[in-house]
Amino acid sequence: MTKVDIEIHSNVVDIYNKIKDIDDTGIEIDIPEGSVLFDNTLNIKLLKRILQRDSKVLTLTTEDPKGKLLMDIIDDNVTTDTATYIKYEPKGSIFEKFKSFKRPNIDFSKIGGILPKINFPKSGFIIPLVVVILVIGIGFFALQKTHKASAKIVVESQTLTRSITINVKKGASNDFANNIIKGSEIQKTIQNIQSAPTTGEKLIGTTAKGEVTVYNRTTTDKNFKKGEILIYENNNKEYKYKITSDITVLGAKSGSTDPAASLVPGEKLVNVEALVIGEEYNISKDKTLNFDEYKSSEFAAKATSAITGGKKETKKAVAQVDMDTLKEKLLKQNKEDIQKELEKNSSNSSKYIKGSEDIAVIKETFSDKLNDDAIELKLDQTITATGLSYSQSDIDNLIASTLKNLIPEGYEVSTQDKEIKVEVLGNSTKTVLNKNQADIQVTLKLFIVPTIDTEKLKDELKNKNIEEGQKIINNINNVKTYEINTFPNIPMFKKFPSDTTKIDIKIEKE
């Protein structure tokens, strides 16, 4: 299964171009919230269709509630007929006739029926009669204790949708008239260690060392400084060595009194060391070496013993790219983690504004330095994020203040199906998002229903029979339908109890 990431604005064509060449039969797409794909169910159907054509199995996931609903609709998990009819709010004069919905017409005479008829024996019935009366009395008492009534009243509701852009400002005071609420600083620090294999390479080893005799064929003494370079030539390659101490080699001298005898060169022993590491600098005894800066006819040297000890090997080392990559990767990981931490910090009372955080790296320690031998590099990084949060109660108060002027007298906000969405607007030419202030959009979708004082209504209903109760409820404005139930379901209890605590009233929006 190959997981494919898509953008919020990716359309079917973009996605197809992205996945058509993937050599995998299983494709998983996590559709982001607010994706354009959710504008039309055809997008999802089409995506499934074309991948099916390409013999690919598509798995779609999303956190978008609308998207989930759409996918359910596509999978036929949602039926629409009844729901839409109930929600149908016709507009305009042509629809006027549909506005008056009929209230339920309950014929209670058909519900209860009559009590069962009991035939008693004609004689010797006094004792059984007393027993029966007692049983009935106790039964009546018990039933009266359980007598209760409930009324479910469905009221006409009006949708109220508002979108408010709110500026959350650190250190500011709440100013509901201008949609400004106080923001608070929220800070988190996290530390993480991550390691990665090194990719750099390094040569390590030892230089070859030995002893040479330096010959002076001139007749004057010659001083050679420490570090003077001697070269050994082999197969057209040069191997360089340096002498390790200052020396003076005496000039050549005649070895006898015979004027024809040749001069004997001056000689001096000195230690040498190869300039670079490696086995190729190991040479055997008697090999000739020449000075880099002098003629070999005047000065030369010969290995008095084998020059040995040169060797080299390749080892893993820390490269700059290893440090940079690890730093970047860990920072990304830390940023994700710190965001989760900040989000975790959000509670019912305080909400963190995603994206407002300013992140600073406060400590960063690598296990090894650049070029150090190491097969693995570790980085210990500590970062701090400073973000902005707001209090949910401030938002609630601002909403309440906004709604105050929008709700007509005699109405209130229904607690049913209340939707409040908060969205961070981000940084743009018109909106701001940083650790000091952020613009957020609060979208409200509420239902306004007529205010009904349920306690007062219970008081009015107590002791009333069903018909009287119906009249009382019918007199309440904006009631669409209602349903009255009494318990036990026998005619003498088809009324509201005298105890208001046994009357349950539920107000529901249509």
Place this chain on the structure above:
Amino acid sequence: MFHKKKKSTKFLVAEIDNNQIKVLALYQESEEKIRIIGSAIKTLQENTIVNYHILDKELVTLTLKEAVLEATNELEEPIKGIIIGVKGTQCIEITTTAKSTATHKRVIKEKDINEVYDRIIEAAYIQAQNEIVHISGDYDSNLEIIISSNVYNKIDHNFYEDPLGVEGEVLESAIFNAFCFTEDIKTIKKIVSKAGLDLLSISPIPYAIVQNITKMDIPEKTDYTLINFGEDITEIMVVFGKGLIDTKTLPIGYSHLREGLGYKMGLTTKEAEKVLETYSRGQLSETEENIVQKCLNDILYVWLEGIKLCFEEFSEVKTFANQIYLTGEGTMLPDVINALKEEPWYKEIPFKTEPEYKKIDINDFAFIDDATSKITSPIWIPTQSLGIIYLEIQDQND
């Protein structure tokens, strides 16, 4: 419909797409003739309109004002009346039928007709709401009728233009209704008003195009399917007996071809547009032509699957007429008709016979004259189609 009686015979029509506004200034020359006297296209910034829902009202107002100014700058007097076209998922168009059967023959009275019409309106509203839920999962938005037009009346299976006073048992009527979101209507009204214009009507573009085709002198025009390959979307309209029965919207349009080409060839939108224009004129080199074709084929593959899917979504249509008309920006490219003709996409769709295709050209609209000589591209077909709505309004007012 929002009618206002206007004495001026000059009026404006506007088509508001996701990324541009097209405006035409028109003049009603006679009862059957309209003349184009000015035009303008103005580009909108990204995200000003998304999926045909206006997000930035101020910017749209400003752009509409600019477009109107440009379209009318050579005219002596300003034009205020405007017809705004809506399309795609912005509006739902349905034709609904209902019957009223009596136990014996009776003279059809106004009450009988109204009863059938009321039932149709109620059913159409529910149908439209269900369609919206089916398309976008939106349960909450309210809809309003923007156009309601009688398609036919039948009494005992015979057609009557006016059934009033006719004797019969079974009265059957079909009415075309177009619904638009209440919120969108409010937004359009506000924008038009802020732009200093008078809203004559909000009209569904598919309906306007079909009405235009009805005016054309084409023999096989009674039953057909119309594919409008527009800027952002492709609309598929099913027409029976000259009436628009149902419409489906595929969210792939010419802009997808342009953007897809731009993406694959590393071109900006403008450059891709130029390449497509040159390609459509057949002026690219063979190598360039092959590259463009390859890019288009990939996108048209997805588009064609989408077309097929849309046809399958017309659950109420038992058999499709074999005549398919094509219009819109996409028809500038020969590849579109070729794709339809060459691929056996229709095999699993109930067509009476193998589909036949005819491209509707801008010059086919016989009742519209272009005095500016600028309106030559098919991109103007939907906009100029709105002109017919003005004639309908005049007809109704008379």
